[in-house]
């Protein structure tokens with residue numbers, strides 16, 4: 001197993017440095033450890049180092065690991081992959097966050113299936129920020145309509161926006177996409193009082209943590225920089 005302790009330390013350092021550059025507090029940035037393709041042993045190791053938020057892309061894989069980690073009661077599970085409608089019941093029952101909403105039908109089903117004794121499911125709308133053909137997500141002009149519809153659903157809590165930009169090397173290029181998502185969130189917040197409380201920009205992965213934080217990310221989704229290469233790549 002790669003050295004998860006050292007890796008987590010290094011990622012926290014990166015977050016601190018990027019936050020300091022722009023006068024932000026590292027405490028205002030959540031580290032989501034993306035554990036798809038990683039074992040429950042690896043997750044447990046990160047948990048022992050204080051990591052509490054974990055992200056998964058594939059439902060069955062996530063459910064298996066949740067069962068193996070059922071003793072870790074204060075863990076927060078985030079679903080970050082595409083959701084098919086026949087998976088909505090299990091997702092609504094087993095996660096605290098869903099970052100990948102781009103259709104009303106899926107949102108309605110998640111709200112309907114969210115158990116009454118659970119807190120509302122936290123939701124981010126996924127935006128196809130670089131308008132790539134191969135990627136899922138909303139186009140910028142569709143975001144406000146879906147947001148207005150979703151805030152009416154009783155068992156969901158809309159938190160903000162998520163994006164997976166085109167992968168680029170240059171920090172200046174990475175920043176452009178992230179700035180675009182930040183602008184979209186700002187527009188949404190000022191568009192109506194009910195949307196003014198949105199507080200989440202889910203952006204930044206292993207290769208672009210710094211650019212994302214400089215542009216205002218409140219939650220970075222980091223996999224390989226913490227856990228090393230994925231063991232069960234799909």
Ligand SMILES: *Cc1c(COP(=O)(O)O)cnc(C)c1O
Pocket residue numbers: 034036057080081164205206207221222223224225
């Ligand atoms: C896999 C994945 C990540 C993590 O990617 P790394 O490059 O390993 O950090 C983040 N977000 C989403 C949506 C993913 O699917």
